[in-house]
Amino acid sequence: MSLIIKNLNDLRNQYSLLFCDVWGCVHNGIEAFKSADLALTAFRKSGGIVVLLTNAPRPAKAVKRQLDKIGLSDDSYDHIVTAGDAALEFIKKNNLGKKIYHIGPAKDKSFFDTLFSTSGTYGFSLTPLQKADFIVCTGLFNDQTETPENYRSIFTRAKAQKLSMICTNPDVFVDFGEKRLFCAGALALSYKEIGGQVYSFGKPFDEIYNFARKLLRENNVLINDTEILCIGDGINTDIKGANNQKIHSLFIANGLEKENLINQDGFLDESKLEKFLKEKSEKPDFVIENLK
Numbered sequence: 001m002s003l004i005i006k007n008l009n010d011l012r013n014q015y016s017l018l019f020c021d022v023w024g025c026v027h028n029g030i031e032a033f034k035s036a037d038l039a040l041t042a043f044r045k046s047g048g049i050v051v052l053l054t055n056a057p058r059p060a061k062a063v064k065r066q067l068d069k070i071g072l073s074d075d076s077y078d079h080i081v082t083a084g085d086a087a088l089e090f091i092k093k094n095n096l097g098k099k100i101y102h103i104g105p106a107k108d109k110s111f112f113d114t115l116f117s118t119s120g121t122y123g124f125s126l127t128p129l130q131k132a133d134f135i136v137c138t139g140l141f142n143d144q145t146e147t148p149e150n151y152r153s154i155f156t157r158a159k160a161q162k163l164s165m166i167c168t169n170p171d172v173f174v175d176f177g178e179k180r181l182f183c184a185g186a187l188a189l190s191y192k193e194i195g196g197q198v199y200s201f202g203k204p205f206d207e208i209y210n211f212a213r214k215l216l217r218e219n220n221v222l223i224n225d226t227e228i229l230c231i232g233d234g235i236n237t238d239i240k241g242a243n244n245q246k247i248h249s250l251f252i253a254n255g256l257e258k259e260n261l262i263n264q265d266g267f268l269d270e271s272k273l274e275k276f277l278k279e280k281s282e283k284p285d286f287v288i289e290n291l292k
Contacts, residue, residue, distance in 0.1 A: 003286050037073055086201040105139055
């Protein structure tokens with residue numbers, strides 16, 4: 001079974017760079033986790049590098065504003081790489097058309113602000129579904145009240161128009177405080193189920209890791225993959241992505257899978273963990289209760 005560790009510092013001598021997930025690992029959408037903040041800050045102070053690798057659909061600058069707002073310290077990380085960044089690069093490099101139908105909340109406006117300001121004279125614009133060349137899905141219009149079922153008619157029309165979907169966040173759901181909310185990945189799965197073409201960006205897909213490596217090279221950081229540790233609470237995103245990249249991983253038990261792995265007293269149940277991992281095709285190298 002994967003090795004259970006007590007503290008991130010237990011692995012400090014083995015790795016010099018972290019690809020660390022954000023939501024569920026360093027915050028819950030409402031407030032930053034102090035223990036995670038301190039652990040990442042200590043890793044950096046000892047000479048390590050921390051890249052926050054997130055499936056957030058917005059560009060890094062917008063994510064930083066969110067992290068500042070919820071209280072994550074600047075000392076805890078060096079760089080931010082988002083699924084939104086990887087998707088933006090793909091859209092600008094591929095001829096999908098100019099007219100975009102956006103599925104997602106108004107808070108993701110920064111994605112399109114960045115696209116429109118960095119695409120030169122290509123002339124992207126937002127448009128109603130019937131006039132669109134492709135779809136960009138950053139999430140649900142209202143993730144507090146909606147489910148993928150609310151999008152059946154939209155997807156039926158989009159499929160009839162043969163529209164491709166760019167999914168800027170492959171997460172299926174996320175925990176906002178104590179409430180579980182659907183993400184763009186859930187809509188992407190629904191569109192795929194009826195035969196729609198979907199391009200997904202973020203973990204576990206290659207593009208976000210390639211984007212991160214490119215950013216590191218641009219900052220003169222040259223590190224072998226054997227020196228990288230991926231941290232996350234998503235078996236099918238963080239851990240699968242690490243395995244695909246042949247990078248070691250640390251799984252956060254008290255995250256998306258807390259109902260399956262954490263006892264009522266708030267501690268990791270090792271027998272539940274063993275059963276859980278036996279049933280999963282993706283295995284982490286290490287497991288920790290919370291990032292600390």
